[in-house]
Amino acid sequence: MSTKQCLKCLRDKHEANFYKSYSKWHTDEKMPWCKDCLKQEFDNAHGDKESMKEILRVCDRPFKRELWEASVADEKDTFGMYFKNISLKKFRLETWADSDTATTNTGLAADFSDEDKKIAQENAGLLVKFWGRGFSMDDYTWLQNEYEDFTSRYQIDSKGMELVIKQICLTQLDIEKRRENKEKVDQQLKTLQDLLGSGNLKPVQETGANAAEQESFGTLLKKWENDKPVPLPDPKWADVDNIGRYIRVFFLGHLSRMLNLKNKYADEYWEEIKKHTVEDPVAEEIDGKS
Incomplete structure (x- = not known):
């Protein structure tokens, strides 16, 4: 019986416990990580599309949108189904460099004007500083537009309220992505409801962050002058x-x-x-x- 040592768990396992590899770097035609370790890594990292991309990048295997959607439909073993599909003759010789490039937020990106994208590009440094790294430019544009929509409707007068709104926007983006990939969003919706409750932003709540329409004119003037002062007009x-x-x-x-x-x-x-x-x-x- 031929065995092979897994680079992750360092255990000797039968070759059948390793996915077949067509990479020129794997002379034994087997991946250096066992199926169990790869599956465990996928599950530990939330088991979503981004987790799959990270594993595929390490394994030098391509990410294909059509295969991912087909694998998600198999609720029992999304990970195993994807690696089974990626071994088809059509894809077996492809590498990470052959991955689909237009797979991130195609639905969200369609909602942005060229002007929105231009503004996001010009303020990329500030967006990364505020929202953190790891998002595409379309993500940053969506997050900033959503945040500004909240600030135009509610008075954000404290650091705590700002953090709540920020987390609400991030959670909404996560929900949009998961729905686009036909993934479950039950936990994310619960998190969103909890965040809305923390900021007193639920429709049934009448106290807390008041809607801008309910504020006095003087309060609105103070808010506009603090947040977005009126610029000097053209001469x-x-x-x-x-x-x-x-x-x-x-x-x-x-x-x-x-x-x-x-x-x-x-x-x-x-x-x-x-x-x-x-x-x-x-x-x-x-x-x-x-």
Whole structure:
């Protein structure tokens, strides 16, 4: 009976306990890790698509979306079914480099405009700092849009509330990904409900974080000035009705004239008054006579 030592558990096992490999690096045509260790690693890492990708990358095997979806349908052994399908003649010689490249959040990415993606690219450093590493640019765009939607509806006035909203967005993204891959989301939905309860954001809760529509105008002004101050307008739109000039000329300028002050407001006042001043007509001389 031919045996082989697993590089993970270091146990000698029958060759039948190792998946067949077509890699040029495996001269015995067997993977160096036993089936049990690979399956255990998959289960310990949540047993989702990302876990499968990590194992396939290490094993230098391709990730194929069609095979993954077919394997997920087999609820008994998703991992074993995928490795069985990946050994088909069509895929057996492919490596990690042959993986599907458009498998991440295709459904989510379709919801973003080019402008959203451009903004995300320009602020990539800030997005990574806030949300952490490990997400695609589409993920960061989705997370930031969702977070800003929350902050536009609710008052985020504490660090704790900010963390709750952040975790809600991350959990929502996880749910969207799992549903896209036809995976169960029961635990994630429970986590989402708990987070909504922690922030008093459930529809049945009337206290806690109040909706923006229920806030006073003064509170909204304070929030906007703290979070997103109104930027200075373009000079050509700063005073389209010349209200500022009217105030300078007919209030500040006239007041300066009354107090006999010499300043720019007085100069502007006299300049404007001159435009509306009517002088006495002067008769022209005809044949040397006035």
